Amino acid sequence: MHYFYFILCQKKPSRRDQVLFLLLPLLFHCFCLFKFLSSFLLHAYMALQPLSSSSTRPSGFKYDVLLICGVGGTEDEEDVRELTDLLYGYLGPAELRTFRFTFTDHEAILEELIQISRMAIVVISNNFASSSYCLDNLSNILDYFDANGRLRQLLPVFHHVDPDDVAKGVHLKSFKDDHVDRLQLQKWTLALQQLANLPDHFHFGLEDEYYGGEIFEKALAKVISDDFKPLRVQDNLVGMVSRVAKVIKLLDLQSGGGVHMVGITGIVGIGKTTLAREVLNLIADQFEVVCFLRNVSNDINLCRISRRHDHYDRFLYFIPGKDEECVRFIYFFEAIKDICSRLCEKKVLLIVDDVDKLKQLQTLANITDWFSPGSRIITTSRDKHLLVSHGIERIYEVSDLNDEEALDLLTWTVFKDKIAPSECKEGLNYAVTLASGLPLSLIELGSHLCELSMLEWKYYLRSWKESPDETIQAVLELSLDGLVAMEKNIFLDIACCFKGYPLVEVQHILRAHYRECVTDYISALVSKFLINISSSGELTLHEWMRNMGKEIVRRKSSRMPCVSSRLWILEDIRQVLEDCTGTHKIRTICLDLSSTEEGTISWDGKGFKNMENLKTLIIKNVHFSEAPKYLPSSLRVLDWQSYPSQYLPPNFYPGNLSICKLPKCCFVSSEICGLLNKKPVNLDNLSFDNGEHSSNEMVYVSCLPNSREMTVMVSE
Structure with a gap:
């Protein structure tokens, strides 16, 4: 700038200065262009390089489990190999990619193996x-896992x-006597102490049986808890390990042919999305x-194209091995179109959450040919029939947590422990029951209990x-x-009145x-x-579900x-009948007390x-002080145990x-004849008996259009 100022201030700049005045801006622009291009090429080169092993988010693991067999001598070699064979038998079928390594194998590949294993x-x-060979390898393993903050793996x-x-170094006594290098001995001692003091470990004595299943579940839990998580889930996923293993088994990842679809189904709130x-x-x-x-399910209906902007859907597009992930918000049908155009000939894992329409599944079926063999599609849905009707044969139905799992989840939610x-x-066990x-x-219950004192628990659980x-x-x-x-x-x-009833009986009542x-409606439910x-x-x-209904x-x-519209609680029915406050909005009354309960209604018979x-x-199982003086002619189902009269209202x-x-009941034959004489044209189920002395008579009711053989049990 000073040079330009000097030139401009001269009255008659020389020819050399004039040339420099013209060339300097050009040189400056060339320098900026060079700097931009070099920066761009550097970033492009770095983007094409694989992630280093010290990356904070490990990715690209070739193996889930590295199974290392440490045998120091030939005496116990057979037993140790038997145990590793057992563990490998559990890990393999569960689709956990496992590599078996023995310290007698080539040492050079060990470092590479531990870097590419979860x-x-x-x-x-x-x-x-x-x-000493085994101890050196163990030290190297611990050094790597410790340096990368992965000792928990x-x-x-x-x-x-x-x-x-092992922690006390008892087994190193022979090396102490052999005058091994002190620093080397100290390194081995620290490695053994570190290994023995890890919180998760298994110990099998001479008389113990091998619990390969428990080790497998612990290993799977560690693989699941690994830092490589494109999608966030809540902490302490109780009962998730076994469920994840079953879904992975259905995916059949080792089968490279074709594109497989697996369905996850279950009740609302059971954890289908979390599992996926x-x-x-x-x-x-x-x-x-x-x-x-x-x-x-909150997206648009695929049978029509809508441009409404109040129902967006998250489409996560993630390429493992890259630093960045591209997150965009698009409609479901746009997502499918985008997947087809971007992911053609790729090996894809596609998860479609909360499917509720057949059109969505049909759209998915149309794009499977675009994907490379080995691709997998997982769908979650509340409707099992929807998955079956689409031809998805591999379906995992998520079950409720058992009492032990439920207690663990609630305890963690309340105490974070x-x-x-x-x-x-005692309070936790009662809450688990609820x-x-x-x-x-x-989770919802625990989030409230953690904010309350023990004195408040009792009242809150009662209100809950x-x-x-x-x-x-x-x-x-x-x-x-x-x-x-x-x-x-x-x-x-069904929620209000018919839980526990035989299906056939409920079908007749509702029909x-x-x-x-x-x-068909019941099948859909x-x-x-x-x-x-x-x-x-x-x-x-x-x-x-019953409480919700x-x-x-x-x-x-x-x-x-x-x-x-429906009454099923004794206190509510007693209030309506005794106070004669019933209205035209009441369509169903079901008062079915168990044999251990007693109910009495003191009324004047005019409640209906x-x-x-x-x-x-x-x-059923309710005592009425008087017989009804009125019954609505709108009745289609009348089932009254111990009806308190010999006669129906006239x-x-x-x-x-x-x-x-x-x-x-205490009906007589004449009352039955009187009922039939009123020509109940829709009657197809008629039953009377006094519970003690009755006889069966097959009768034809010729006056009824719907006449059929009916069993009429009348008192003798």
Whole structure:
């Protein structure tokens, strides 16, 4: 700048100065261009280089487990090899890429092996410390894992040798007597102490059996907990190890032919997405490209193209071995199109989360030919039938946590530790019972308990039992999305009234109630894990699903029994009948007390008068002070055990009645004839008996259009 100022200030610059004045800007621009190009080429070169072994995020592991057999002599060589064969037999079928290495193998490859393995299992034998060669290799292994902060990925197995003796250096006595170099001996001693003091290790004595399965689960847990995690999941994934292993086995990663699809299904809140994420984290580096399409059920319907911008979906595009990951927000159908164009001929791991439409699966099927053989597609869905109908044969159904797993998860959520204070165990066990093995409820419950004192636990758990948590309720209600109106109504009927009833009986009741066959609707509810059918043919459902259904009915009626569509609680029914507050909104009353309970309703018999839309009335094990003076003619199902009279109300017209069961009643034959004379044209199930003295008579009811053979049990 000073030179330019000098030139400009001269009155008559020389010819040399004029040339310099013209050349200097050109030289300056050339210098800037050179600097830019050199910087660009340097960055391009660095981008093409593989990650170093000291990278903070290890990737590109060739092996999941390095199984090292440390044999110091020939005396125990056979036993140690038997143990390593056993471990290899567990690790191989679980799709954990395992390499077996013996210290007698070539030493030069050991350093490379430990760099390309996620974790190492080191089997230490009784004579291990008698070999300087084995001790040197062990020191090298520990140095590498320690230098890279991965000591937790080391799992020692002590075979016929006490870890305490190893830590004390008892087995190095012979080297001390041989006057081995002091520094070398100190290095061996520190290595053995470090190995023996690792928190996770296994010890097999002379009389102990080999627990290969336990070692396998511990190894898998360490592989899963490795730092290489493209997708984040919560800490302390209780019960996840065995579930991950089963999904990986279904993926059949060692089979390179074709593109396989695996489905993960189960109830809402059971951990399907978490499981899929953990599987991805474990096997991501075996693929060229990893894609995760999250929560596609909230995306647009694929049968139409919408440009709404309030339902975005996350598409994770990750290439293992690179420093960066490209995260973009796109629609599901755009994601599929993008995958086809970008990932053609690539070995791809694609996870599609929360599929709820067949169109989505059909779209996935159309792109499998684009991927390289060995690619895998994992889909999660609440609808098992959806996966089956698409032809996905490999399906893993996620089950509830057992009591032990549930207690571990709750304890960790509350105390951030595996061990709870002794004074809390009773409260935790009760909370586990309330959560019913659902991870969602355990985590939500634990997040509240950790903020409360022990004195507050009792009151909070009581309120939790009486009123479902709003957060859990909102998540569970997502499972009702996409149901047709009839499916939702049938689910609410079963949740409120028919848990534990035989399937066949419920089908008859609901068919009469809705005047429609309900078999397909019930099957749809089963496939969506809203209800279940036990091995004995009874309808069951998860306790949280049942509570969710009841809460929907209560909320819709503003918790006022008189306007509720369904009544099933003794106190609510007693209030409505004794106070005569029933309305046209009541459609089902099911008061079925167990034989150990006693219920009494003291009324004037007029409680049903205003229930002109009541269709189903089921009463069992309840004593009424008087017989009903009125029954709605809208009734389609009448099942009243110990009906308190010999006669039905004279103003009752049974034209809509399909099922009439009055067990343990005191009816007489003349009353049956009177009922039939009123021509109940829809009646197809008629049963009377007094419970003690009855006879079976097969009768034909010729006056009824739907007449059929019916068993009528009448008192003698």
